[in-house]
Amino acid sequence: MNDERDLQLVKQTLEGDRSAFGQLVEEYQMAVVTVAYNVLGNRKDAEDAAQVAFMKAFEQLASFKSDFRFFSWLYRIAVNEAINAKKKRRPLVGTDHIEAESTERSDRMTEVNELEDRIDQALMDLSPEDRALILLRHYQNFSYPDIAYIMDITEKKVKSRLFTARQRLRGIFETRGITAQA
């Protein structure tokens, strides 16, 4: 889907066509749930946060400005929602690992390759913000300016935090023997 098409769907939604918003949900649901999952660590919470993100996007749709892509705007809402949801959850030590392993295990056994599984676990050692940052860069290929907008930080901060997060991941990957060929 291109940006022009997104803008048209936004316009139609604002004119009262809810099905147009449905098309936007259809288009971006996987990306939004994926980023929420990477912040929150389990599917149920991720879907809840993604649902709230779409709801907020709908409620705030009139405030959307086409200076940025709709997708970036939606992502900004989703990342904030996921991070906030993460902060509201009970601060149990190791929660991310436990949930990621227990609630997703059955899915993983059948459909997920081992590398994804191990990277998943490694990402859970980062802060929710850094996980989101890594995802924006390596999963969605957002540019530095887009990431800065989505995370509401400066471009310089994006670069320095990416550097720190990757350094940390590098150590984790080395410790756990994770390589691109694994």
Place this chain on the structure above:
Amino acid sequence: MTQEIIDLIQGAVDGVNTSQQQQALQDACESNASIQSELDSALEVGRILDSGIREIQPSPTFKARVMDSLPEQPAWSKTRAPIRRRSSASIFKLPARPIFSLAYGLVAGALVAVAVMTSISPQLGGISNRSGAAGTMVDTDLELFSDRITLSTGEDISIEAVEADKLIRVEVAGDVDETFDITVILAKSGDILYEQTLSPRQN
């Protein structure tokens, strides 16, 4: 390692370096093996992340859940300007405020003002020299509806639709001494798609 080298390595991982920056990085690597090692490690981390981040497929009911959770009437639906089309045969002008009130007051669900007005028209029949009348109907599931009604009114007609829970109240007020045809078609969103006010009818 200097900040400049760190930035160059980051740029290489993210593929955003210019050709000059790439050349500078290559020169630095050739003159310092630890920079080359650092670059190799950073690129490996980038490759792992590029290839191994899992996509999460939402559950089959996710979209439906989202759509069901959307508010029927978001705040912006109350504030934006309605789409208005006026027929060419508009002789009698309704006051502006009540017409806007009509548009803004409707719930963004299924409501058609004409249906509302039709429902109250029997109450208006036979009214003479009275200053007001009112009717109420429950929100309907109609998406689009058009009809024509006859109101007995005077020059000071006002029509307002007011949301009150799930009820829509329409009030028509005026000195009743002439008859007009009024047609209003509203979309489900509350937009006025069509409105027409015809002449005082010669009875």
